[in-house]
Amino acid sequence: MSATAESPQKLTKKELSADHPTWCPGCGDFAVLASFFKVLEKLQIPHEKICTIAGIGCSSRFPYFVNGHGVHFIHGRALPFASAVSLSRPDLHVFAFGGDGDGYSIGGNHLDHAARKNINLTYVVMDNFVYGLTKKQTSPTSPTGFKSKTDPAGSIDQPINPMRKLVSNGASFVARSHASQVKHMMEMFERAILHPGFSVVEVLSECVIFYPGAFDSGNPRKGGEFAEIDEKKWDNSSEDETRHDTTSVEAAFRLASEPFPGKFGVYLEVDRPTKNQLEQKWIDSSREKTKNASAKDLLSKRFAMMK
Amino acid sequence: MSATASPAPKATDDSTSGELPPAGDLQNAVIRFAGNSQDGIQTIGGLLAKLAGRSAREVMTYMTIPSTISGGPSIFQVHLGSGEVLSPGDESDFLIAFYQHSYDNHVSSLREGGVCIYDSDNVTPDPEANPGCQHVGVAITSTTVEALGGSRDRGKNLFVLGLITQLFKLDREKLVSLLERQFGGKGEEVLRNAMLAFDAGFAYQLGRDVIRQSYALREGISLDTDRIATDGNTAMLYGLIVGGIRHGAGYPITPWSPIMEGLRAELPKYGGLFVQAEDELAAVAMALGFSYAGHLSVTGSSGPGLSLKMEALSYGTMAELPLVVINVQRGGPSTGLPTSVEQSDLFQALYGSHGDSPRIVLAPKNVEDCFYTAIEACELARKYSCPVIVLTDQALATRVEAFREPNLDECLIESPPALETRGEEFKPYPLDGETRHAPPGTRMTGGKYPVVTGLEHDEWGHPSGSPEMHQRMNARRRDKLKRLADEIPAPNVFGEESGDVLLVGWGSTWGPIREATKRAQASGDSVSCVHLRHLNPLPGGLEDIFARFSHVLVVEMNDEGLYGFGQLTSLLRARYCDPKIRSICKTDGLTFKIREILDGIELHRHA
Ligand SMILES: Cc1ncc(C[n+]2csc(CCOP(=O)(O)OP(=O)(O)O)c2C)c(N)n1
Ligand code: SF4
Ligand SMILES: [Mg+2]
Numbered sequence: 079m080s081a082t083a084e085s086p087q088k089l090t091k092k093e094l095s096a097d098h099p100t101w102c103p104g105c106g107d108f109a110v111l112a113s114f115f116k117v118l119e120k121l122q123i124p125h126e127k128i129c130t131i132a133g134i135g136c137s138s139r140f141p142y143f144v145n146g147h148g149v150h151f152i153h154g155r156a157l158p159f160a161s162a163v164s165l166s167r168p169d170l171h172v173f174a175f176g177g178d179g180d181g182y183s184i185g186g187n188h189l190d191h192a193a194r195k196n197i198n199l200t201y202v203v204m205d206n207f208v209y210g211l212t213k214k215q216t217s218p219t220s221p222t223g224f225k226s227k228t229d230p231a232g233s234i235d236q237p238i239n240p241m242r243k244l245v246s247n248g249a250s251f252v253a254r255s256h257a258s259q260v261k262h263m264m265e266m267f268e269r270a271i272l273h274p275g276f277s278v279v280e281v282l283s284e285c286v287i288f289y290p291g292a293f294d295s296g297n298p299r300k301g302g303e304f305a306e307i308d309e310k311k312w313d314n315s316s317e318d319e320t321r322h323d324t325t326s327v328e329a330a331f332r333l334a335s336e337p338f339p340g341k342f343g344v345y346l347e348v349d350r351p352t353k354n355q356l357e358q359k360w361i362d363s364s365r366e367k368t369k370n371a372s373a374k375d376l377l378s379k380r381f382a383m384m385k
Numbered sequence: 386m387s388a389t390a391s392p393a394p395k396a397t398d399d400s401t402s403g404e405l406p407p408a409g410d411l412q413n414a415v416i417r418f419a420g421n422s423q424d425g426i427q428t429i430g431g432l433l434a435k436l437a438g439r440s441a442r443e444v445m446t447y448m449t450i451p452s453t454i455s456g457g458p459s460i461f462q463v464h465l466g467s468g469e470v471l472s473p474g475d476e477s478d479f480l481i482a483f484y485q486h487s488y489d490n491h492v493s494s495l496r497e498g499g500v501c502i503y504d505s506d507n508v509t510p511d512p513e514a515n516p517g518c519q520h521v522g523v524a525i526t527s528t529t530v531e532a533l534g535g536s537r538d539r540g541k542n543l544f545v546l547g548l549i550t551q552l553f554k555l556d557r558e559k560l561v562s563l564l565e566r567q568f569g570g571k572g573e574e575v576l577r578n579a580m581l582a583f584d585a586g587f588a589y590q591l592g593r594d595v596i597r598q599s600y601a602l603r604e605g606i607s608l609d610t611d612r613i614a615t616d617g618n619t620a621m622l623y624g625l626i627v628g629g630i631r632h633g634a635g636y637p638i639t640p641w642s643p644i645m646e647g648l649r650a651e652l653p654k655y656g657g658l659f660v661q662a663e664d665e666l667a668a669v670a671m672a673l674g675f676s677y678a679g680h681l682s683v684t685g686s687s688g689p690g691l692s693l694k695m696e697a698l699s700y701g702t703m704a705e706l707p708l709v710v711i712n713v714q715r716g717g718p719s720t721g722l723p724t725s726v727e728q729s730d731l732f733q734a735l736y737g738s739h740g741d742s743p744r745i746v747l748a749p750k751n752v753e754d755c756f757y758t759a760i761e762a763c764e765l766a767r768k769y770s771c772p773v774i775v776l777t778d779q780a781l782a783t784r785v786e787a788f789r790e791p792n793l794d795e796c797l798i799e800s801p802p803a804l805e806t807r808g809e810e811f812k813p814y815p816l817d818g819e820t821r822h823a824p825p826g827t828r829m830t831g832g833k834y835p836v837v838t839g840l841e842h843d844e845w846g847h848p849s850g851s852p853e854m855h856q857r858m859n860a861r862r863r864d865k866l867k868r869l870a871d872e873i874p875a876p877n878v879f880g881e882e883s884g885d886v887l888l889v890g891w892g893s894t895w896g897p898i899r900e901a902t903k904r905a906q907a908s909g910d911s912v913s914c915v916h917l918r919h920l921n922p923l924p925g926g927l928e929d930i931f932a933r934f935s936h937v938l939v940v941e942m943n944d945e946g947l948y949g950f951g952q953l954t955s956l957l958r959a960r961y962c963d964p965k966i967r968s969i970c971k972t973d974g975l976t977f978k979i980r981e982i983l984d985g986i987e988l989h990r991h992a
Contacts, residue, residue, distance in 0.1 A: 093832065096833075096834075096836075125828070125834075126825070126826055126827060126828040126829070126834075127825075127826060128834075129825040131674075141836050142836055142838075142848070145832075145833065145834050146834050147823075147824075147825035147826070147827070147834050147835065147836075148834065148835070148836035148837070149677060149836065149837045149838075150836060150837070150838040150839060150840065150848075151670070151673075151700065151839065152670075152696055152697060152700050152839055154666075155666060155667070155670040155697065158634075158662060158663075158666075158667035158668075158670035158671045158674065159670045159671065159673060159674035159677070160674065161660075161671060161674065162632070162634065162660070162670075162671040162672070162673075162674025162675045162677075162678065162682075163674045163675075163677060163678045163825065165658060165660065165675075166632055166658065166674075166675050166678045166680050167678045167679070167802075167825065167826060169826055170678075170825050170826055187663055187664065187667075188663065188666075188667050188670075190663075191662075191663040191667065357653075357658055360653050361653040361656060361657075361658065364653035364654045365653070365654065365656060367654075368654050371654075373626070373655055373797060373799060374793050374794075374797055376654055376655065377623065377626065377627060377793055377797070378793060380623065381613050381623075381790050381791070383566075384435070384438075384613035384614055384615045384619075385435065385438060385439065385611065385612070385613055385614075385790075
C-alpha cells in the first residue's frame with residue numbers, strides 16, 4: 079500500500095456533504111446535520127467506514143445529505159437493518175437516524191430490542207413531537223391537547239416519555255439535546271460515538287412548519303432555559319453529592335421524570351458487554367472447538383453423521 | 386438382565402380373518418406407527434431411513450405431529466421399498482397402535498389384509514372396526530418395562546424397532562451400529578437401555594400365523610454411492626450453508642423453527658451468525674442489513690410470518706438487494722393448521738408485496754431437492770441481486786429420505802464481501818447491465834458514496850421521481866427475471882411426450898404425482914407428468930409441452946378458489962390462456978394419495 083493510501087486526505091465538511099438538504103428553511107434538522115459533520119471532522123473516521131441508515135420521515139432523509147455509505151430503508155425498521163450491519167461488520171461506524179414517529183411508534187419495538195441487546199451503534203432521534211413528512215398528524219410524543227389533523231380537538235392520548243423508555247429498555251448510553259445548541263449536540267454526539275454499545279441521543283428538533291415553537295421553553299434565545307445536567311466529578315466534594323450519577327438507572331429515571339423541558343445532557347452511561355462482543359465470543363469458541371476446520375470439513379463431518 | 390436370556394413373551398394371535406400380505410419377498414411395505422408425540426416414534430423413522438441409505442433400499446417417511454408441545458396423538462408412517470419410493474403410501478400394510486386412541490383413529494387406514502399390531506397392555510381391539518385386517522396383540526408396554534427392569538415405559542419405540550427388524554428381516558447388525566452411534570454419546574446407561582429394548586423386540590415371539598409369513602424385503606439394486614438420510618428442513622439448512630450463507634435472522638414459527646435453530650447453532654462454526662429477532666419485521670430487516678453489508682443472508686418463516694415480511698421484501702426488489710427467504714408452508718389462512726401441509730402461499734410469494742415487485746420463487750420437490758434448491762436460491766440471489774423465495778412445506782420439512790451424499794467439491798460456495806475499491810464509473814443500477822453494489826467499507830475513488838434507497842432512483846441510486854425513470858427501472862427489475870427465464874431449461878416430461886393427460890405439479894406433490902403417473906401408465910392409460918421447480922419466472926417451453934396433450938391437470942394442495950382453479954393453475958391459465966389447464970385441488974391438510982390423483986383425472990375426463 080502506498081503512503082498516500084494509508085494517510086488519505088483529511089475529511090472535511092466538503093467531502094462529507096452530499097445533496098443539499100431538502101428540509102424546510104429553519105427546520106431543526108439542519109443543525110443536527112451540521113453538528114454531525116463537525117464531530118466527524120473532529121474524529122476523522124475513515125470515509126469509507128461511515129455508514130448512515132434511516133427509516134422514513136423528514137428526519138430520516140438524513141443519509142442523502144451525508145456523503146458516505148448510506149441506506150434509506152423503510153418506515154420504522156432502520157434499527158434492525160443497522161443492527162445487522164453492525165454485527166457483521168465490526169470495521170464500520172454505524173449510525174441510525176430518524177424521527178419520533180419512526181423510532182417511538184412504528185419502530186418502537188425494535189428500539190427496545192436493539193437497546194437491550196446493546197448493539198454497537200449510535201442512534202440519533204430528531205424528535206419534533208409531530209409527523210412532519212406526512213403533514214401534521216399526532217405523534218407518540220405530541221403532548222396532550224396538541225391540535226393535529228388526526229386530533230383536530232387536541233390530542234387525548236398520553237405521550238411517550240422517550241427518556242424513560244430509553245433508560246428502561248436498557249440502552250447503555252442515553253443523552254438528550256436541543257437542536258438550537260450546536261456545541262452541546264456535538265459533545266453528546268462525540269460521547270455517543272465513542273461509547274462502546276447502543277448509544278442514543280434524543281434531540282428536540284423543531285418542525286417549523288407543523289409545530290413551530292414546540293421547544294422554545296428549552297431555548298434561551300426564545301426566552302426559555304437550556305438546563306444542562308451537572309454530572310458528578312467524583313471529587314469527594316460536598317457539591318458532588320447532589321450532582322447526577324450517569325451510572326445510576328434510578329438517577330436517570332429521576333431526571334426523565336422532570337417536567338418539560340427538563341434537563342439536557344447525559345442521562346445514563348454504563349459499561350455492559352455488547353451483543354457484538356458476546357456473539358463474537360461465541361463464534362470464536364465455536365471456531366476453536368472445531369479447530370478452525372474449513373467449511374468443507376465441517377460439512378463432510380455432518381454428512382457422515384447422516385449415514 | 387439380558388432380554389434374550391429370559392423366555393421371550395409371545396404374541397396373542399387373535400386374527401379374525403382376512404388374507405395376510407403376500408408371503409415371500411416384498412417390494413414395498415407401508416408401516417404406520419401411531420402413538421403420542423413423546424413416544425419417540427420419529428426416532429424409528431429416522432433409523433429406518435438411515436438403514437435404507439446403507440442398504441440400497443428406499444424409504445420415505447411421513448409425519449404428523451400435534452401443534453401442542455408434548456402429549457397428544459402423533460403418527461409416523463414409513464414407506465420402505467426396494468424400488469423407487471415416491472409417496473408415503475395411500476394405505477398402510479402394517480399398523481403399530483400404542484394406545485386405544487391410536488387404534489381407534491388409524492385401524493381404518495390398513496388395507497384389506499393388512500396387519501394391526503397393537504399394544505395389548507393398552508388396547509382392546511374391535512374386530513368390527515376393520516374386518517379385513519389381521520390383529521396381533523403384543524404386550525409392548527409391559528415387555529419393554531420388564532426388559533429394562535424399571536417401571537417407566539420409555540424405550541417402547543426401540544422395542545418396536547426390534548420387532549420390525551425381526552418381521553422384515555432387516556439388517557440387524559447395521560441397525561445395532563446405528564443405535565450405538567445415536568445413543569453412544571448419551572452415556573453407557575442410555576445405550577444399554579436402548580439395546581435392551583431393541584433386543585427384547587427382536588426376540589419377541591410373534592404369533593404363528595405372523596411368523597409363518599416371511600416379510601423380507603427384496604434387496605434393491607445395489608448402489609455404490611454413499612447415501613445420507615435426513616429430513617427436508619435439515620437438507621435445506623445445509624443447502625443454505627453450502628450455498629454460501631453465513632448470516633441470517635428469523636423469528637420462531639412451526640414448521641420453520643428447526644431451520645433457524647439449526648442455523649443459529651451451526652453458523653458460528655463457519656464464522657457466521659444467525660440472529661433471533663424480535664419479530665418477522667425485524668428479521669427480514671436484519672437479513673437485508675446483512676446482505677447490504679456484503680454477506681448474502683437468509684430469513685425465513687411460515688405463512689403468517691411471510692406476510693409480515695412483505696413490505697421489506699419489496700424494498701429488496703426496489704433496492705435490488707440479494708436475499709434468500711425460506712417459507713415452510715403450512716395450512717392457512719391465519720394460524721390455520723400449523724402442523725399440516727398445504728401449498729397455499731404461492732400467490733403470497735409471487736404477489737404478496739405492494740407495487741410491482743418481481744422476485745424469484747422456487748419450490749423443491751423432495752428432501753434431496755431441498756438441499757439443491759437452497760443452493761440454487763443462493764446462486765440466483767447473487768446473480769440477479771434480488772429476493773428469492775423458496776416454498777417448501779410442512780410435509781417436506783418433517784419427512785426423512787435417503788439420498789446420494791452431495792459432492793462438496795462440486796457445490797460448495799464461499800463468498801466473502803466484495804470490498805475492492807470502486808472507480809468513478811461506478812453505477813449500481815446500470816440500465817443496460819447487471820446490478821453491482823458497493824458494500825459499506827468500499828472506497829469510492831470518485832469521492833461519491835452510494836445511498837441504497839427504496840425510493841425510485843436512477844442508475845446511480847439517486848432518488849428520481851421521473852415518470853420515465855420509473856418505467857425504465859420497473860422494466861429493468863422485470864427484465865432481469867426474464868433473462869433468468871431464458872436460462873431455465875424446459876422441464877422434462879415423464880412418460881410419453883404427447884397424449885391424453887398431462888399432470889403438472891410443483892413442490893412436494895412430485896412423488897405422489899409421479900407414482901400416480903406410473904400406476905396409470907402401468908394400466909395402459911395415457912398419462913404423463915411435468916414438475917416445476919421455477920415458479921417465478923416460469924421456464925420456457927411449457928406452451929409446447931401443453932399443446933401436445935388433451936388435458937393439462939395441475940395437482941396442488943390449495944383451494945380451487947372462486948373460479949375453480951388452484952393457485953398455480955390460475956397462474957398458468959393467465960400465462961398461456963389455455964382453457965384446457967385445470968386443477969386437481971384439495972385442502973385436507975394431508976399429502977395427496979395416489980387414488981385421489983387418479984380419481985381426479987377421471988373426473989376431469991368425464992367433465
Ligand atoms: C409502512 C408505512 N406507513 C406509513 C408511512 C407514512 N409515513 C412516512 S413518514 C411517517 C411519519 C414520520 O414521522 P417522524 O418519524 O416523526 O418523522 P418526521 O417527518 O417528523 O421527521 C409516516 C406515517 C410509510 N412511509 N410507511
Ligand atoms: S416539515 Fe417540519 S420536520 Fe419536515 S422538513 Fe419541514 S420543518 Fe422539518
Ligand atoms: Mg416527527
